[in-house]
Amino acid sequence: xxxxxxxxxxxxxxxxxxxxxxxxxxxxxxxxxxxxxxxxxxxxxxxxxxxxxxxxxxxxxxxxxxxxxxxxxxxxxxxxxxxxxxxxxxxxxxxxxxxxxxxxxxxxxxxxxxxxxxxxxxxxxxxxxxxxxxxxxxxxxxxxxxxxxxxxxxxxxxxxxxxxxxxxxxxxxxxxxxxxxxxxxxxxxxxxxxxxxxxxxxxxxxxxxxxxxxxxxxxxxxxxxxxxxxxxxxxxxxxxxxxxxxxxxxxxxxxxxxxxxxxxxxxxxxxxxxxxxxxxxxxxxxxxxxxxxxxxxxxx
Numbered sequence: 256x257x258x259x260x261x262x263x264x265x266x267x268x269x270x271x272x273x274x275x276x277x278x279x280x281x282x283x284x285x286x287x288x289x290x291x292x293x294x295x296x297x298x299x300x301x302x303x304x305x306x307x308x309x310x311x312x313x314x315x316x317x318x319x320x321x322x323x324x325x326x327x328x329x330x331x332x333x334x335x336x337x338x339x340x341x342x343x344x345x346x347x348x349x350x351x352x353x354x355x356x357x358x359x360x361x362x363x364x365x366x367x368x369x370x371x372x373x374x375x376x377x378x379x380x381x382x383x384x385x386x387x388x389x390x391x392x393x394x395x396x397x398x399x400x401x402x403x404x405x406x407x408x409x410x411x412x413x414x415x416x417x418x419x420x421x422x423x424x425x426x427x428x429x430x431x432x433x434x435x436x437x438x439x440x441x442x443x444x445x446x447x448x449x450x451x452x453x454x455x456x457x458x459x460x461x462x463x464x465x466x467x468x469x470x471x472x473x474x475x476x477x478x479x480x481x482x483x484x485x486x487x488x489x490x491x492x493x494x495x496x497x498x499x500x501x502x503x504x505x506x507x508x509x510x511x512x513x514x515x516x517x518x519x520x521x522x523x524x525x526x527x528x529x530x531x532x533x534x535x536x537x538x539x540x541x542x543x544x545x546x547x548x549x550x551x552x553x554x555x
Contacts, residue, residue, distance in 0.1 A: 259343035260404055266336035267357060271391040273329035274364070278388045280322030281380035284314045287451060319377040323368070326384065330364040337361055344404045349421040350411050353401035356394050358422075363387050363429040370433050374461050376453045382436030413486060420479040423472045424501075430469030431508070431536050437462035438529035445523060459521055462529055466508055473505045500539040507532040 337358060340348045348354035367383040411417055441458040481491040492498065511528045514520040
């Protein structure tokens with residue numbers, strides 16, 4: 256078992272390298288390249304003037320393709336890491352902050368690549384891949400003992416509920432990350448009208464589609480979490496900090512869907528709501544470090 260756990264971590268290290276390289280390529284692809292031009296002008300008195308000008312142009316298409324290829328390498332390495340740890344533990348790796356975060360890295364990569372394929376928007380990777388790299392960096396600084404496979408504490412021994420509840424949370428966070436990236440790119444494209452960025456309308460629709468996947472998943476997180484809480488702690492709701500933060504996050508995305516569907520909000524107002532909502536996601540993810548609570552075991 257120890258050898259499988261060690262090999263799993265090596266695969267995670269390889270995935271980290273691939274994701275870092277992919278993020279760099281996506282950033283280069285989204286930002287474009289600076290081209291210097293030299294112009295020679297003749298004056299009326301017979302002298303010659305040389306002027307230099309710089310312009311920002313789209314990056315080569317090959318850079319974007321290479322970024323996607325590296326992202327797929329990262330996903331394959333990370334999937335192998337998760338598979339090896341699953342075999343070693345006899346369950347999906349979802350029980351502590353190390354396992355939760357490594358699984359999130361995998362699902363975030365898969366969800367992003369699916370949206371890239373569906374919409375043909377590689378520039379989105381300039382936001383999502385750095386988020387994945389930041390999560391990888393966070394995993395690297397977690398205590399080394401969290402990398403070991405340990406027996407589940409009694410509160411976590413309901414494997415069916417743990418698997419579905421935590422998996423839905425990871426899916427929700429991954430799709431919300433894509434919606435956040437779409438909102439950031441929307442605000443940039445809408446303000447500066449960069450020619451090679453996707454159209455604001457496409458980005459607005461992409462963010463909405465991501466939320467329509469993440470919101471039902473987040474709803475299941477709250478419902479199944481309440482059922483699990485009753486079985487583990489004898490009550491459906493404790494106003495635990497993580498429970499409360501998850502409910503608040505769900506409400507913000509509910510406001511986004513309500514204002515978009517019934518009020519007709521589009522564009523900048525909806526994008527700002529998505530930025531605020533993703534801030535709530537980050538707080539829900541890491542808030543237990545500040546407030547503790549019933550979810551504090553294993554760093555979760």
